[in-house]
Amino acid sequence: MSDRNGYPVIDRSRRGPYPPTEEMLAEPVPQEEQEAQQRRLREVWATPKGFRYWTAVNNTEVGVWYTMTAFAFMLMAGVMALIIRVQLAVPENDLVSADRFNQLFTMHGSAMMFLFAVPMFEAISILLLPGFLSARDMPFPRLSAFGYWCFLIGGVFVIGSIFFDAAPNSGWFMYPPLATQAEGPGSDIWLLGLSFIEVASIAAAVELIVGSLKCRPPGMRVNIMPLYAWYVMVVGGMILFAFPPLIAGDFLFELERSLDWPFFDPERGGDPMLWQHLFWIFGHPEVYIIFLPSIAIASMIVPTVARRPIVGYSWIVLSAVGTGFLSFGLWVHHMFTTGLPNISLGFFSAASESVVIPTGIQIFAFLATLMVGRVKVNLPMLWIAGGLAIFTAGGLTGVMIAVAPFDFQVHDTYFIVAHLHYTLFGGMVFPVIAGVYYFFPFIRKVQLSERLGRWAFWLIFAGFNICFLPMHLTGLKGMPRRIYAYPEGLGWDWLNMISTVGAFIIAAGFAVFVWDLLRPKGHQPQIPRNPWGGGTLEWTHDVPAENWGVRSIPHVHSRYPLWDDPKLLERVDAGRYYLPDSKQGQRETLITSVIDAEPMQVQKVTGPSWISIWAAIFTGACFILPTFHIYWPAAGAGALAVACIIWWLWRDTARPPEVERKDVGLGLSLPTYASGPASVGWWAMWITMLGDATGFASVIFGFFFYWTARPDFPPEGAAHADGLMIAAAAILLLSSWALTLGARRLNWSGRIAGARIALGVAPVLALLGAAALAASVLHLSPSSHVYPAILCAVVIWVGAHTGVGVVMQLYCLAGSLAGKLTPNHDADLHNVTLFWHFQALSALVACAVMGLAPLLLEAPA
Amino acid sequence: MTAENDTEHGQPAEPEKDRELAEFAEERESLLRITFAPLTWALHFVLCYGTVSLACIKGLIPLPYTRAGLIAATGLALALIALIGWRAFVQWDVRRTGDFTNPEGHAEHRHQFLGHAGFLLAIISAIGVIYTGLPLFILASCK
């Protein structure tokens, strides 16, 4: 294989000794060299100044913006809650109108869930994960920046609608028909604005998963990585499988609203239950997506407080992974009152009970750690303990609700509101604040006030119980949720008054907390580097701050390197470990293998740029304009967004490097380029496509759902998709896939001309295939019945993906012509082929369902 | 995925493409392996839910057959999980080592840790499958 038509095979193996020996590590680094290295690193990682500051993409900047923005949205949603509470303080109040009230609670719920709880996890992880892993940055910094700007634009748009009296008003789960028929742009704002944010959430999840798989420091095998990284993988995976069903639901919903395709309209064969299914397939895991990261924060704080390693590491990993799975088996417990078969309800009741087990295990592991350790209670621990107490109470009421008969009783009363807030405050708000107190010295290199922190804690803790404990009773006394006023004399009056007082005490607590965050802290003396005495790598950070992330990337061999390896810190600082320098003036980080974290590659990471902001602005316009029924400019914005993204990928990613390998220190030499499974890009593509395939599966699920649930699907004498065209589409799309695969093989073996021809023909076939697919449904009228509508929806989905696939093929062709893609530098082509594997599969499934299913389904029932 | 092909002990580097592929295969398998038991649970769950919907809502299959079939499927799922769990238990190797924590950064501990985690996941998955199967025994009608 040495000769591939004149292209030599580049040796990309690791060269040099690994792991490093003690003698190698003991050898000192000369002082001048250390200083020169520091100078170069400082320059390469410098944050842009002035107004260019906003072009920064480094995780330390983006992470801070992200957390602050999510927190600001939380405060706004909190203000809405206060208005709600004031309205409900006394009977027959008329502070706000019924419609305004509906907007308020819808927006409160939606903002808390979509703009605070989930983004907060991703924001905190972007900020902290590289520190835990001693990585210089996340693998795709511009992607994080892009995600952040999308989040900001989408969030401001969604939450801003409340000021124009145009907010969605059908509750945070938007049940049709209420929400499909709602007047005004409210529902569209919810659907499009939040879909946009969900897409950004998925992007961040992909990046975080790849980060924890491939950016760990050498030697950090899976059995010694910080528990936080395990949680990031589990929660990222859950986002990947939970959000796409919701996006698929949004897609159908928006088609109904803008084109009148009757997916949820029973008159024309639709079924509102499909939305409920898709929403809760997302909605229940969402609860755990919110809750697990808090456990992750606790898992970093508890060992420090107990001053000993965590007890039951494997058990905690088991619980995290187990919860990740089991939580997907619960969705129907939100639909107990909708007349599903008894046995089906039974499955879900049972699964709801079984998820308690892993949750309990995690909490017991923490308690055990605290019991056997030498506990020194600090402020973060106080918040964790408070959260645990509240969460446990919420868990108990949750078990009650999971029993179907009890749910019939309290369904849609204030009992549910109380339960919900017990779990969310205990499982999310308290641990996150604990995390803020614990990690603040790491993030800002100053400390928050102990005294103010205690004040905030007791105010919020007491206020919380005063506000929400009485609501259980209010609910048992029958007060329904989501009512804007209630008559006097039902025994609800004083309970509501107490709740309102409690809400304001919570608000006071938050005011103290916010003040503590924002008050000037310039006069503080320099803090100790490891103020809590933690054992994990983030405490190798530099005080005062440096932008390089970590001075040199250590080789680790235990779960708490700072406790177990007394020389580690000194060697990190001296630049004794890996990548202590940046001679070529490039931002780089180390890529290691998935299981055992052996060094594999030096990855160049992208630096500051406006392009991620522009890409976000155009993507935002593409989602936002359609809410006002402005379609052509939206399409234009979409095209510009694609152009921006292509520009950014073309200029700065997967280019043939100037040198094929680099010395990374300690005698080790690593390649600078990787393609296929060895590269981070390939992993990102694979993980993204998993999510994408889930979305497609949800649409197909819709098809079979209608068939099961509706006697008139397909309706008698209905027109079907044109079988001949479908067959043609299948053949064309598969040929396009085969050519893409062939192009990769040809290119790799040095037959460049052949590869280019394949890459030129493939898009033509793909476009013809998409056209044939569209032609197969052209004679149907999708607004007449759900059967043609869902066929057309499948066509739109596959067609849009084909478009993306075509752009990718052309991108590779252009790359080959421009010398960006060569036989030895074919990462792009690997990734595109991977995309096409999925694309071919979904085309096959789509064609099979559209072409074959009608024959089977129509068989005499 | 055994301790042998770990490069820690300074083996000569294999040809690049092979090493890459070997490593990927090894890694993908071993991280995926701990999810086999929960995946069995998930498949069993979807099967139960889907079939009961077809039986009760669509009326395609008579309920007694459905129940019998699904109870058999439950038995099968449990057997499969037991097998996965047993293999993981062997990989964990706790009876020989007596080590419940595997806290060190060498290949053997990593290997055993993945066995341990896989074993625990098999237990929780088995509980999940049993819980899912219970209504099939208890409830004899759709409504």
Ligand code: HEM
């Ligand atoms: C300042 C603290 C808070 C107060 C006083 C508060 C108050 C309320 C009240 C009174 C409702 C019921 C509205 C109604 O049914 O008419 C509600 C609903 C809700 N809250 Fe909160 N809340 C607070 C914080 C949070 C947090 C931190 C979260 C999530 C992380 C959250 C998530 C929700 C959700 C999802 C709903 C349901 C909305 C709906 O019915 O569509 N809340 N809140």
Ligand SMILES: [Cu+2]
């Ligand atoms: Cu739930």
